[in-house]
Amino acid sequence: MALALATPVAAVAANHGDTAAAKDNVAVVPRIAASAAAAASSVNVTAICMATPYPSACETALSSAAARGAANDPFAASVQFAMTRAESARALARNLSASSSRPRVAPSGMDDCAELLDISLDQLHDALAARAADAAGVTTWLSAALTNQGTCGDSLAAVPDPAARSAVRARVAALEQFIGTALALHAKLNNGGSGSSPPAPPDRAAFPSWVTKHDRHLLSSPASTITPDAVVALDGSGTHTSISDAIAAVTAPPPPAHHPTASGGGGGGSRKVIYVKAGRYEESVSITSKQKDVMLLGDGKGKTVISGHRSVAGGYTTYASATVGAY
Numbered sequence: 001m002a003l004a005l006a007t008p009v010a011a012v013a014a015n016h017g018d019t020a021a022a023k024d025n026v027a028v029v030p031r032i033a034a035s036a037a038a039a040a041s042s043v044n045v046t047a048i049c050m051a052t053p054y055p056s057a058c059e060t061a062l063s064s065a066a067a068r069g070a071a072n073d074p075f076a077a078s079v080q081f082a083m084t085r086a087e088s089a090r091a092l093a094r095n096l097s098a099s100s101s102r103p104r105v106a107p108s109g110m111d112d113c114a115e116l117l118d119i120s121l122d123q124l125h126d127a128l129a130a131r132a133a134d135a136a137g138v139t140t141w142l143s144a145a146l147t148n149q150g151t152c153g154d155s156l157a158a159v160p161d162p163a164a165r166s167a168v169r170a171r172v173a174a175l176e177q178f179i180g181t182a183l184a185l186h187a188k189l190n191n192g193g194s195g196s197s198p199p200a201p202p203d204r205a206a207f208p209s210w211v212t213k214h215d216r217h218l219l220s221s222p223a224s225t226i227t228p229d230a231v232v233a234l235d236g237s238g239t240h241t242s243i244s245d246a247i248a249a250v251t252a253p254p255p256p257a258h259h260p261t262a263s264g265g266g267g268g269g270s271r272k273v274i275y276v277k278a279g280r281y282e283e284s285v286s287i288t289s290k291q292k293d294v295m296l297l298g299d300g301k302g303k304t305v306i307s308g309h310r311s312v313a314g315g316y317t318t319y320a321s322a323t324v325g326a327y
Contacts, residue, residue, distance in 0.1 A: 057177040078182040089171035090117035109155035228275035251291040284308035
């Protein structure tokens with residue numbers, strides 16, 4: 001599964017309107033005086049940032065509007081600022097991808113970056129939401145968002161337009177430093193284990209703390225006892241003959257309440273189980289970050305087989321070549 005700074009700002013690619021600067025693929029952002037934010041929040045920005053790997057990026061984040069909105073909470077300010085930069089980078093990647101006139105049969109490296117930045121935004125949001133109760137979870141979400149920037153950089157190598165490639169690379173490199181700053185602040189605040197989740201009770205010991213009771217039941221129950229939401233079978237005996245079609249069906253938005261087919265029952269956002277009967281499915285399966293709470297259940301190793309045929313030689317990036325990708 002694919003889960004997956006102290007000089008003035010200069011223009012990278014004037015034709016794209018980019019305002020981030022890059023030198024040897026390392027982002028350069030301005031050092032902003034911390035006095036205003038420090039006065040507003042009584043936080044010594046300089047002292048805090050000296051302990052992070054990117055002091056200038058840290059000062060930029062903690063002197064921003066996000067910092068004024070999260071007084072005395074440097075970590076929250078750093079994550080919120082990273083989110084604004086991720087949104088900016090995503091918008092640029094999407095615009096450049098849409099404006100490309102090159103014919104293509106597969107997602108481009110720019111498409112990869114737009115998707116990865118979208119995923120990173122979700123992960124940053126999750127990190128912010130979990131900060132009070134799950135220190136280990138925050139580390140996981142931030143680390144994943146940080147890794148996404150490296151994957152984006154790898155995909156950008158396949159983008160033929162050097163100006164577009166440099167413009168997005170600069171924003172991603174800067175975002176990498178801002179996420180790294182948030183991760184460092186989180187580690188500093190939780191040094192020694194304070195803020196960590198309490199030990200898991202015995203019945204949860206085999207699962208991470210974030211696995212819900214319902215999901216633990218699904219993962220530990222025999223397949224024969226689980227009632228699926230969709231059944232995929234090549235011989236037509238199920239609800240679908242394609243895994244991708246089944247995923248699209250179970251993750252489709254429910255009809256409006258006034259719609260004749262609307263029902264008061266249903267899972268209400270609970271895990272959707274797709275049972276894939278034995279067979280060889282010649283398709284590439286992708287579960288996007290918006291298609292949440294999906295579980296694929298097969299008949300076992302060597303029985304239910306998914307075989308995709310995407311490769312770099314076939315025009316796909318490494319990221320997009322996954323046979324089964326869950327983002």
